[in-house]
Amino acid sequence: MNVGDAARRAGLPAKTIRYYEEIGLIAPQRAGNGYRDYSGDDVHRLAFLKRARNLGFSIDDCRQLMALYQDRSRASADVRQIASDHVTAIEEKIRELQSMRATLQKLVHACHGDARPDCPILEEMAGEATASGHMG
Known part of the structure; x- marks a missing residue:
């Protein structure tokens, strides 16, 4: 199938699919005319990548997760570690966002x-602000 069909089936923009190919996350076959020819397995991998990205995994994490997904002799501990590290990063980001919110709330209140x-x-x-004594 062509990139448009693969995009519809995977729920991704064609531009994203081309980017994933460019960085080596997927490698569709080429038809005799040179056009990309996406298989059902390619669409499945694209849907996998979409779900992983929607969970906030980085491209590098997605690359590792895809490799582990395709490796039937994988250790689930490897997958768990990647997910656990991602949870830790999310928790840190939440703390940063909460700190930003608190600072902005104080500033809004002071204005x-x-x-x-x-x-x-x-x-x-x-x-x-600290020099002028407004916030401190």
Whole structure:
């Protein structure tokens, strides 16, 4: 099948599929006319990649997961480790986002939101808040 058909079946844009081929995540056969010829297995791998990316796995993680998926002698501990490392990274990102939210909430609260030009939000972004005493 052509890239358009593969894209519809896998639920991915054709541009993404071409990118995955470019970086070596998939390697469809070539038809006699030189066009890509995607098999059902290729579509299955593309759907696998879509689900892994939707879970936030990096391209490198996807490459490892795909290799492990295709290796029937794999150890599930290897897969578990990749997933566990990803959970740890997600938890760190959540902490960072919570910290950003707390900082922004303080800044929003400190800002009068009126017609005056002084703004603790902009001062903080410019690195002036601590020096001027607005936030500290």
